[in-house]
Amino acid sequence: MKDGYLDFANSPMGAKLVNALGLPKPLPLERYKAGDPVVKGTVLVGGSVDAQLLESLAGFFKGMGVQTAAHDRLPQWVSVANKAGLTTGRWGGNGKPGEKVKALVFDATGLSDSTQTDALYWFFHDTARSLLPCARVVVIGRPPEECSSPRKATVQRSLEGLTRSLGKELKKGSNAQLVYVSEGAEGNIESTLRFLLSARSTYVSAQVIRVGKPVGELVKPADWAKPLTGKKVLVTGASRGIGAAIAETMARDGAQVIVLDVPQALAGAEEVAKKIGGKAMGLDIGAADAPQKLVEAAKADGGWDVIVHNAGITRDKTIANMKEQIWQLVVNVNLSTQERINDAMVETGALKSGGRIVCVSSISGISGNMGQTNYAVSKAGVIGMVQANAPIYAQKGITINAVAPGFIETQMTAAIPFTIREAGRRMNSMSQGGQPVDVAEAICWYASPASSGVNANVIRVCGQSLIGA
Numbered sequence: 001m002k003d004g005y006l007d008f009a010n011s012p013m014g015a016k017l018v019n020a021l022g023l024p025k026p027l028p029l030e031r032y033k034a035g036d037p038v039v040k041g042t043v044l045v046g047g048s049v050d051a052q053l054l055e056s057l058a059g060f061f062k063g064m065g066v067q068t069a070a071h072d073r074l075p076q077w078v079s080v081a082n083k084a085g086l087t088t089g090r091w092g093g094n095g096k097p098g099e100k101v102k103a104l105v106f107d108a109t110g111l112s113d114s115t116q117t118d119a120l121y122w123f124f125h126d127t128a129r130s131l132l133p134c135a136r137v138v139v140i141g142r143p144p145e146e147c148s149s150p151r152k153a154t155v156q157r158s159l160e161g162l163t164r165s166l167g168k169e170l171k172k173g174s175n176a177q178l179v180y181v182s183e184g185a186e187g188n189i190e191s192t193l194r195f196l197l198s199a200r201s202t203y204v205s206a207q208v209i210r211v212g213k214p215v216g217e218l219v220k221p222a223d224w225a226k227p228l229t230g231k232k233v234l235v236t237g238a239s240r241g242i243g244a245a246i247a248e249t250m251a252r253d254g255a256q257v258i259v260l261d262v263p264q265a266l267a268g269a270e271e272v273a274k275k276i277g278g279k280a281m282g283l284d285i286g287a288a289d290a291p292q293k294l295v296e297a298a299k300a301d302g303g304w305d306v307i308v309h310n311a312g313i314t315r316d317k318t319i320a321n322m323k324e325q326i327w328q329l330v331v332n333v334n335l336s337t338q339e340r341i342n343d344a345m346v347e348t349g350a351l352k353s354g355g356r357i358v359c360v361s362s363i364s365g366i367s368g369n370m371g372q373t374n375y376a377v378s379k380a381g382v383i384g385m386v387q388a389n390a391p392i393y394a395q396k397g398i399t400i401n402a403v404a405p406g407f408i409e410t411q412m413t414a415a416i417p418f419t420i421r422e423a424g425r426r427m428n429s430m431s432q433g434g435q436p437v438d439v440a441e442a443i444c445w446y447a448s449p450a451s452s453g454v455n456a457n458v459i460r461v462c463g464q465s466l467i468g469a
Contacts, residue, residue, distance in 0.1 A: 003026075003409070003425060003432055003433060005026075005422070005425075006026045006028065006432050009023070009024070009025045009026060010025075010026075010027070010028060024426050024431040025431070026173075026426075026430060026431035026432040027133055027134070027171075027172050027173040028173075029134060029173045029202045029203065029430065029432070030133075030134040030173070030199045030202060031199050031200075031202055031435070031437065031438075032198055032199040032200045032202075032441065033199075034225065034252060035225070036198070036199060037064075037065060038064040038065070038066060038194055038197055038198045039064070039066050039102050039103055039136070039197050039198065040102055040199075041067075041100075041101060041102025041103070041132055042067050042068065042069050042091075042099065042101045042102060042103075043061065043066050043067070043068045043069070043101065043102065043103040043104075043105055043197070044068070044069050044070075044071060044091050044098075044101040044103070044104050044105070044127060044130075045057065045068055045069070045070055045071065045074060045077045045081075045105050045106075045107070046071040046073065046074050046104070046105070046106045046107070046119075046123035046127075047074045047077070047106060047107035047108070047110065047119075048106075048107065048108050048109070048110040048111045048116060048119045048120075049110050049116065049119065050109075050110030050112075051074070051107035051108075051109055051110045052107070052109040052110055052186075053107045053109055053140055053181065053186055053189075054076070054077060054080045054107060055080055055083075055084070056186045056187065056189070057105065057107065057193075058077075058080050058081050058083070058084035058086055059084050060189070060190045060193055061081070061084075061086055062084045062085050062086050063190070064193075064194060064197075066086075066197075067086075067087060067088070068081055068086055068088045069088060069089055069090065069091035069098060069099070069101065070088060070089070070090050070091060071091055071092070071123055071126065071127070072090060072091070072092055072093045073119065073122055073123065075090065078090060092126065097126060097127070097129065097130045098130065099130070100130055100131070100132050101127070101130055101131060101132065101135070102131075102132050102135055102136065103135060103136040103137070103138070103197050104123075104124070104127055104131070104135070104136070104137045104138070105137075105138045105139075105140070105197075106120070106123055106124075106137075106138070106139045106140070107140050108120065108139055108140060108141045108156070108159055109140060109141060109142050109181070111141070111152070111155045111156065111159075112149070112151060112152040112155065113151045113152070113155055114151070114154060114155045114158065116155065117155065117158065120159075120162060124162075124166065128166075128169070128170065131170065131172070131174055133172045133173055133174070134172065134173040134174060134199070134202065135170065135172070135173075135174040136174070136175060136176075136177075136196060136197050136198075136201070137163070137166055137170065137174065137175065137176035137177070138176075138177050138178075138179060138193065138196050138197065139159055139162065139163050139176070139177070139178050139179070140178075140179050140180075140181055140189075141156045141159045141178065141179070141180050141181070142156050142180060142181065142182070142183065143156070143180040143181075143182055143210060144156045144157040144180075146182055146183070156180070159178050160178055160208055162178075163176045163177060163178040163206055163208075164176075164206040164464075166206075167205040167206035167429050167464045168206075168429050168464065171429075173202070173430060175201065175202070175204060175205035175206070175429075175464070176205060176206060177196050177201070177204070177205070177206070177207050177208075177209065178207070178208045178209070179192060179193075179196070179209045179210075179211060180208065180209070180210045180211070181211050182210075182211065182212045182213060184213055185211050185212050185213050185214075185453050187218070188211050188212070188213070188214055188218055188452065188453030188454075189211050189453070190220070190450060191227075191445060191448050191450035191451045191454070192209060192211055192445070192451070192453075192454060194224065195441070195442075195445040196209075200441040200442075200444075200445065201441065201442070201445075202438060202441075203430065203434035203435070203438035203461055203462070203463050204438070204442060204459060204460070204461055205429055205430070205462075205463060205464035206429070206464040207459050207460060209454070209457055209459065210454075210456070210457060211453045211454055212453050212455060213453060214452040214453050215393075215394040215397060215398070215399045215452050215453070215455050216353060216354045216394075216397025216398070216399075216452055217354060217397070217452065218449075218450065218452045218453065219354075219449035219450060219452070220449075220450050221448070221449060221450060223254075225253075226252075226253055226254030227253055227254065227444075227448040227449065227450060228250060228253040228254045228255035228306075228444065228447060228448065228449075229253075229254030229255075230254070230256075231254070231255045231256070231305040231306060231447070231449075232255070232256045232258070232301060232302070232303070232304045232305050232306070233250050233255040233256065233257050233258065233304065233305065233306040233307075233308065233447065234257075234258045234260060234294070234298075234304050234306070234307050234308065235247045235250065235257060235258070235259060235260065235308045235310055236260045236261070236285055236307075236308065236309055236310050236311035237260070237261055237310040237311030237312060238257075238259040238260060238261055238269060238272060238310060239259070239261040239265040239266075239267075239268030239269040239271075239272060240265075240268055240272075240411065241410045241411060241412070241436055242310060242360070242405070242408060242410060242436040242439050242440070243261070243310040243311070244259075244268075244272045244436070245435075245436035245437045245439065245440040246308055246310055246436075246439070246440040246443055246444075247259050247272050247273075247276060247278065248272070248275070248276055248440070249437060249440035249441060249443075249444050250306075250308075250440070250443075250444060250447070251276035251277065251278060253444050255306070255447075256277075256278060256279075257273070257276055257278035257279070258278060258279050258280075258281055258297075258301075258304070259272045259273040259276075259278050259279065259280045259281065260280075260281040260282075260283055260285070260311075261281075261282065261311070262282065262283070262284050262285075263282035263283070263284065265282075266280060266282035269281070269282065281297065285311055285333070285337050285341065286329075286332050286333045286337050290337070290340075290341065291340045291341045291343070291344035291345070292344065294341060294344070294345065294350070295344050295345060295348050295350040298345065298350035298351070299348070299350050303349065303350060303351070303352040304345075304350065304351055304352065304355070305351075305352055305354070305355050305356065306355060306356045306357075306358065306447045307341070307342070307345060307351060307355070307356070307357050307358070308358045308360075308443055308447070309338045309341070309357070309358070309359045309360060309382075310360045311333065311337075312333060312334045312360065312378075312379075313329070313330060313333050313334065314330070314372070314375050314412070315329060315330050315374065315375075316371045316372055316375065317371060318370075318371050318373075319373045319374075322373070322374065326374065327373075327374045330374040330375055330378055331374060331377060331378045331381070333378075334375070334378035334379065334381075334382070335377075335378040335379075335381040335382055335385070338359060338382065338385065339385060342357060342385075342389065342393075342400075346393060346396060346398060351398060353396055353397040353398070354397045354398070354449065354452075355397070355398045355399075356398070356399055356400075356401075356446060356447045356451075357393070357398065357399070357400040357401075358400075358401055358402070358403070358443045358446045358447060359382045359385070359386055359400070359401070359402040359403075360382070360402065360403055360405065360439070360443075361379045361380075361382040361383050361386075361402045361403065361404040361458060362375070362376075362379040362404055362405060363404050363405065363406045363460060363462050363465055363467060364376045364379055365378070365379025365380035365381070365382060365383055365404065366380070366383070366404055366460070367467050379404070382402055383402060383404070383458050385400075386400050386401060386402045386456060386458060387456050387458075390455050390456035391456075394455060399446070399451070399452060399454065399455040400455065400456070401446045401454060401455065401456065401457045401458070401459075402457070402458045402459075403439055403442045403443060403446075403458075403459055403460075403461050404458055404459065404460045404461065404462070405434070405439050405460075405461045405462065406424075406428065406434065406460060406461065406462025406463060406465040406467070407424035407425055407428070407433045407434065407462070407463075407465065408433060408434045408435065408436060408438070408439060408461075409433045409434065409435055409436070410436060413433065427465060427466045427467060428462060428463035428464055428465040428466060429463055429464035430463035430464070431463075432463065433463075434461060434462070434463055438461050439461050442459055442461050
């Protein structure tokens with residue numbers, strides 16, 4: 001659905017009125033287009049004393065074709081970058097800022113005590129006003145639960161407060177993320193960096209991502225523009241909206257997509273499949289025999305590599321007014337069905353080793369929502385399913401992760417009353433709703449063979465919504 005206020009606020013007359021009244025002024029967000037570079041501008045690098053990932057970062061930036069600069073409190077970046085074959089220089093100095101930059105990357109892995117947080121202050125104090133619109137900020141730390149001392153765990157946990165606050169302060173369509181990297185997993189972060197530094201992550205902000213040692217084999221794609229080449233992907237609920245966007249984005253990234261929806265929506269699924277060169281499948285996934293039918297279809301196709309559980313329904317009522325069958329229907333379709341399908345596909349090998357399971361949860365499953373107890377139970381359950389099964393599926397080389405969308409512009413949100421719809425759009429750090437492709441981009445990152453170090457993550461695609469923040 002079109003956001004008329006966004007267009008008005010960015011028109012010459014509208015901008016004057018919005019500024020005069022102090023109203024939110026959402027900036028049109030940059031979104032990835034095929035052929036775009038990872039970063040459209042300079043990446044400014046900072047770090048703590050004893051920053052541990054600089055050499056790894058230099059290698060990744062070289063592969064991305066990124067131009068970098070060194071903050072004056074991290075002069076060693078110049079020599080590290082030059083050794084990796086990067087063209088780089090120093091940014092600012094003598095209390096004066098340098099050029100405008102597109103991204104900030106701060107290596108905080110060396111922070112071991114709260115008294116060292118001044119390094120964070122100086123870097124972001126110096127650079128916050130030097131960001132271009134739709135900029136990216138990535139802070140890299142160590143998982144607090146894996147730190148060797150309480151003080152190091154304390155300061156590493158403090159990074160969450162930093163990035164969540166930065167996400168709200170930066171404005172102009174910019175975002176900030178925290179990536180916790182386990183020791184020994186430094187080589188597994190390239191796919192995550194490519195996602196977070198690019199326009200693919202435009203509606204993801206203030207999230208905490210954990211990257212560990214690879215589940216199964218870490219496979220870097222021959223072509224990063226098409227990381228899913230040769231992969232067979234099932235997307236459920238894919239005849240329209242977010243599901244169709246997932247199917248289209250997967251196909252753009254090289255995948256062969258099976259577009260699944262209920263039989264009554266088969267015509268829409270066939271239309272999507274024809275558009276992307278995929279296959280359509282009509283099946284009620286809530287039926288008792290659905291898991292077995294999917295296993296048979298996958299095996300007949302030589303096995304599938306990725307399952308995206310997008311299909312879901314809402315039947316909203318306060319619990320006092322809700323019929324039992326409505327409760328059961330929503331929980332069955334949104335949660336129990338996913339459990340049965342996952343069990344069948346993993347146990348039979350219909351989902352191949354090295355496979356990916358990506359689930360669609362919701363911000364409602366994190367924060368709850370009035371009149372959605374059944375939906376919130378199902379979507380919170382999806383998060384529980386992901387976290388509980390991640391170590392089990394990892395033994396078969398399979399990862400499982402989830403996205404939790406916030407307000408996304410779809411036919412469903414278009415039907416929401418105007419006042420509630422506007423509140424949903426504006427109550428986030430981007431001051432606007434997301435697009436179906438924003439959810440799809442995050443799912444494609446999870447699905448990449450290079451994301452084998454990303455497991456048991458639940459990432460909100462919500463523009464840093466104030467609900468559940």
